[in-house]
Amino acid sequence: MIGCFPYLFTNFGVLDLTGVEGANIGNAINGIMGPFVAMLAAFMTFVAFWMQYKTHVQQREDISQERYVNNFMKLIDIYREIVNAINLEDKIKGRPAFHFIFYEFKSIYSAVHSKYIGFEDIAVLYISFEIFMSGIVEKGNPVLNNRIVELLREKGHTNLPCDFQQKLDELERELIQANTNFQNTKEPPICFRVEKYREDMVFPNLYKGYMDKLTSYFNVTYLILTFLNANKNITPDAKTLKESMFSMQLTNHEISLIVMYIYYIRYRDEGKQRIQECPDITFLEDLNKRFPNTFYWKDPRFIESDN
Incomplete structure (x- = not known):
């Protein structure tokens, strides 16, 4: 949405953006948009890392559960062998x-x-x-x-x-x-x-x-x-x-x-x-x-x- 501001200002704005005032407004827009873009980029980076972390935690839990089940079944197999013997x-x-x-x-x-x-x-x-x-x-x-x-x-x-x-x-x-x-x-x-x-x-x-x-x-x-x-x-x-x-x-x-x-x-x-x-x-x-x-x-x- 913020990326649409230049188009709106240049085509539908009430200010003359071709003179010195336009140049100043352009600098102002750049100054305003810069922090927002940086914040948005930081947020998206955080979301990406967070999703990666959650996936890693889930994978670790899945591996732990799978290892638990495998070890349990191995113990059961050993138990059956002893009983049969x-x-x-x-x-x-x-x-x-x-x-x-x-x-x-x-x-x-x-x-x-x-x-x-x-x-x-x-x-x-x-x-x-x-x-x-x-x-x-x-x-x-x-x-x-x-x-x-x-x-x-x-x-x-x-x-x-x-x-x-x-x-x-x-x-x-x-x-x-x-x-x-x-x-x-x-x-x-x-x-x-x-x-x-x-x-x-x-x-x-x-x-x-x-x-x-x-x-x-x-x-x-x-x-x-x-x-x-x-x-x-x-x-x-x-x-x-x-x-x-x-x-x-x-x-x-x-x-x-x-x-x-x-x-x-x-x-x-x-x-x-x-x-x-x-x-x-x-x-x-x-x-x-x-x-x-x-x-x-x-x-x-x-x-x-x-x-």
Whole structure:
């Protein structure tokens, strides 16, 4: 619009622009238009840079989101590979193994709970998980039992009964006998379910420990949960979507084991640096609570016999 002023002045103006006055008016117009043109040029330059900046920010966010999704899917792929590689004495393999593993843990938890009446549930969970992961043998496992006693004392159980470790030995012998009965007569331990298996099923041995089979599983699961909680740039809706995508990969038996594992390491590592990194598992606990008496370890009915 400002560029039309010379044409308007020269063709429709009331002033004579051919004389000295015209020259002065021309200088005046140049003086007036100069700052406006400079301001307009500066504004347009700012707009161009601003649009470029916004595009760069959007591209960076898109790349960040794409990298987040790619890393998440890689973790899921690793998780699936580990699940498929689970092998229980060549008798149960892959995802179906977690049904057997879950009820094996539940039978340990029930046995520990009955042996140590008065212990808080988290201490019972800790003892159970130590036995579950390390396993037991007929000759005893003093390293395991000493570790359990030492940690419980660190947690405030300074007045443990003098026969506490003896009771641990008794508990482990009882579990070994329960496995012998299970193998010979198919009489399941308390809280162990067999009705979904074939009648001629030859079961894996119980209570041999899962340190070699589940350490990688729990590690990658912990990494996925930490990953879901660590990214500050992801929107709440996107986080919820990824949580749903992960939980859809899990059976109820896996969800319950993962929740109990997280509580176990929180208790075991309390006061250490790692506890600060423990992820939020609320979305998994909510799934547990749909069937609390079967899958949620905090429910009083969790230790009721399923046989």
